[in-house]
Structure formats: structure tokens, C-alpha cells
Amino acid sequence: MTSNSLLRLKILSILYLLFLSIKSVDSQWIVNRLPGFDGDLPFTLETGYIGVGENDEVQLFYYFIESERSPKDDPLLLWLTGGPGCSGLCGLVFEIGPLQFNYINSSGNKPTFELNPYSWTKVANIIFLDQPAGTGFSYATSPEAYNVSDTLAAAKIYTFLKKWFIVHTNFLTNPLYISGDSYSGIAVPLVVELISNGNEVGHYPPLNLQGYTLGNPYTYLVNDSNSKVPFAYRKALLPRPFYESIKRNCKGQYVYNPDPSNPKCVHDAMVFQAWTKDIYLAQILEPKCEHKLHPKPNITTFNRRSLIRFRDSHPSTSKPSKRWCRYDNYGTKEEWLRCNRSLSYTYDIESTVEYHRNLSKKAYLALIYSGDHDMYVPYVGTNEWIESLNLTIQDEWRPWFVQGQVAGYTKMYKQERYYLTFATVKGGGHTAPEYKPEQCLAMIDRWLSHYPL
Numbered sequence: 001m002t003s004n005s006l007l008r009l010k011i012l013s014i015l016y017l018l019f020l021s022i023k024s025v026d027s028q029w030i031v032n033r034l035p036g037f038d039g040d041l042p043f044t045l046e047t048g049y050i051g052v053g054e055n056d057e058v059q060l061f062y063y064f065i066e067s068e069r070s071p072k073d074d075p076l077l078l079w080l081t082g083g084p085g086c087s088g089l090c091g092l093v094f095e096i097g098p099l100q101f102n103y104i105n106s107s108g109n110k111p112t113f114e115l116n117p118y119s120w121t122k123v124a125n126i127i128f129l130d131q132p133a134g135t136g137f138s139y140a141t142s143p144e145a146y147n148v149s150d151t152l153a154a155a156k157i158y159t160f161l162k163k164w165f166i167v168h169t170n171f172l173t174n175p176l177y178i179s180g181d182s183y184s185g186i187a188v189p190l191v192v193e194l195i196s197n198g199n200e201v202g203h204y205p206p207l208n209l210q211g212y213t214l215g216n217p218y219t220y221l222v223n224d225s226n227s228k229v230p231f232a233y234r235k236a237l238l239p240r241p242f243y244e245s246i247k248r249n250c251k252g253q254y255v256y257n258p259d260p261s262n263p264k265c266v267h268d269a270m271v272f273q274a275w276t277k278d279i280y281l282a283q284i285l286e287p288k289c290e291h292k293l294h295p296k297p298n299i300t301t302f303n304r305r306s307l308i309r310f311r312d313s314h315p316s317t318s319k320p321s322k323r324w325c326r327y328d329n330y331g332t333k334e335e336w337l338r339c340n341r342s343l344s345y346t347y348d349i350e351s352t353v354e355y356h357r358n359l360s361k362k363a364y365l366a367l368i369y370s371g372d373h374d375m376y377v378p379y380v381g382t383n384e385w386i387e388s389l390n391l392t393i394q395d396e397w398r399p400w401f402v403q404g405q406v407a408g409y410t411k412m413y414k415q416e417r418y419y420l421t422f423a424t425v426k427g428g429g430h431t432a433p434e435y436k437p438e439q440c441l442a443m444i445d446r447w448l449s450h451y452p453l
Helices: 003-019 088-096 150-167 184-201 221-226 228-234 240-250 263-276 326-330 353-359 379-387 437-448
Strands: 023-025 028-031 045-052 058-065 076-080 099-101 113-115 125-130 176-181 209-215 365-371 392-402 405-415 418-425
Touching (some): 045 150, 058 088, 058 150, 076 088, 076 184, 088 125, 088 176, 150 184, 221 228, 228 379, 240 263, 392 437
Parallel strands (some): 209 365
Antiparallel strands (some): 099 113, 392 405, 405 418
16 A cells, blocks of 8 residues: 555545534534444544633644443543644554554555554543644644643643533543653643642632553653663663763763763764664664655754654655555655644753652652653653652562563552552553553553552
């Protein structure tokens, strides 16, 4: 199947989802059928807009899918895709939603969907949100309203949730978890804190916040980027003498702003860059393919926009690759913009570690999981900042299992009524549920049920 055919498949599916809805109420639509899927959808899918900001000048688009088990009893997850600027559709069809594209049986202009047997909607209700304005189908009614930052985006997400619950009061008592992966490691802790503070001062409606989940989360600029070196060593990408040399010469500042006045460190940083530049960072075991519009990174800086989802990469048209590449399935930006790189976005939060520290003083549950073959945000750095919270160890490092096989490793921490579970997903990449769907469904099911992994 060609790349253009895949593009048409996704575009047609999205358009039909929006405009062939059968039942409409205000700015929400219930979607019963989709082209490429035989019969009625075996789950409840609602799409719609919620206005936020002054005069509702920002219109945030969402996909809401009810739990396939017990919508009135199961938890409700708000899913925030990374980026910033990546559509919630990414999480829906490529990670944890009930539909996925059937590429083998699709051809030309005829898209085909199939059910995802490992959808998280098996155990939870999920809202997939396009945010901020300019992402997916979300838009603003004025140019000024497109200007956004980490903190402004979080505030708008909180407003969205309050207004969504006013329309969906029947879900107010469901346990609420704020969730996401990648760059959502910035937004999620901010939103959780806003909800927590809002509940304490009596904001309406009160939200039944129970905790949050994060996958391979961007958390701390310096820590995340520099952890690539010890990660690469642990994965046998670097020889021990070189690893000892770069540790000695750079003193931890390997990737993020190595000291330009230190020639030994600059040399080692250049060697590290040369040895790893051909690695597919999202999952180091998969092939890296040629793509355009991505200049080589500067070894002396770390660009936060590099965390815009790898799915927005653009396959080369000059040297088409014969090997399979994961992002061949994701298309190019000419027809469907998966991740908007042109957002007027201000990065005003460098680290969310202190947000996690503050939340650890409250009665919440946290699940932090890492695909252990992701080199964008390596598990090494994530584990490091978790350890820096100085929580009490509740359950020591141990394997967890799915179908009798090791699915990863986990460790649990606590502080009074706060519980944090850290889990690795063996063989997982930057978006772990995409790579290891069965294992990740088992993980979230157990965690939401308050069972050990």
C-alpha cells in the first residue's frame, strides 16, 4: 500500500467521523458508523468541541469513548498526546484506542478499520483531546488566541475538563486520571495540580481526581537529554572506555550544553553524536529511515521541539527505503498534519520534578512507565528523577509478568497517602502501548484496579 493511499485512508476516516455523525446534541456528536468498518461501532464514540478562554475563543476538539466494560463504574482517563501540537487521534488509533488501521486489507481510497483487542477502553472511559489550539481539529477564533505556553495550555485543559463535566454530569463520580506520554510529561502534572487546588478551594464542578499516568514523560530538560549517554552505554551502543572518558570529561553534561571551553568534553560529545546519529531514537532496535526537513541536531544544544512526536517525520521522496519503517504508516504533513510544528508556543516550564514533589504530599496514585528501548526520553533519566523525590520504597525492584513472561520491571514508592508505581515495558519504544499493546493493557488494568503489577 502506498504512502498516499495511507494518507487518504486517514483523512477519509477523520472526515467521516466528523460529518457522518447520526445523532447531534449541541456541540457533541455520537458516531455510530465509520467507513471501512462493517456494521455499527461496538462502543460509544462521541466527538465535539468545548470552548475555553475569554468568550470561548479557543475551541478544543475531543474524542470520547466509553468503556466497553462498565461506563458508569470504570475510571475516566483524559489522554493528552505529546508534541506539543500532536493530535489526540495519534493516541486513539496508534496507541490505546479501540480502532486501528488494517493496512493489509486497505487499498486505494478504501480505508479499513479493525478493532484493537488491547484497547484501554476495555477497562476505562477515555477522552482524547486535541490541544492546544492549532492541534488536530482544535482552533481559535482570533490570531492572538493561538499564542500559548506550557502554563496557559494546562489552564485551558483544566477549563475544558470542568466544562466537559458540566455537560457529562453522569461521569462526575467516576475516578478521574490525567494521562499522556512524551511531552505531556509537562502538561499532566500541571493539570493535576490545577485540579487539586481547584477542588480544595471549591471550584465547580468538583472533579473526582484520583491520580495520573505518564509514559516515557519529558520531565526535566537537563536530566532527560543527558541520560541518553548512560542509556546508550547500558544498551551496548558505547564501549566502556569511552563511557568512562565522557563521564570523566563532561561530568554529566554530555548532550545538554557541554562546556565549549572543555576540549576533551567537546570531543567526546562529538564522538557520541557520531556513534548514535543513525539510531532510531523512538525504538533503538527498529530501522532508522531517510526523512527530510530534519536538520542534524547541534551537539551543544537540546531542542525541546525534538520531542514533537516522531510520527510527524517525513519519508524521503528522493531515496525511498525498501525496508519497513514505522513512520511509513504515519504519512506526511502535506495532507494531514499529525503534529503542528508551527504553533506559537512558549516553553515556560523547564522541569516538572517539583510538581511531582508537591503532588507526593497529597493522596494520589501515580503510574510512570517507560518503554525500555526509547532513547528520546530514556528510562534511566526517568528513574533518576523519581529517586530524587526521596519517597519511601514500598515494593523493591522486581519483574512483572504477562502470560507467564517478564513484561518489564517495576518498583513502588509511597509517602503517606501518595503511591507512585514506576514500571519499565520490556522492548517498548517511546510510545510503549504502540509497541507492546498486550503488556500495557495488562499494566493499566492492574494499576487502575489497585492491584500490584
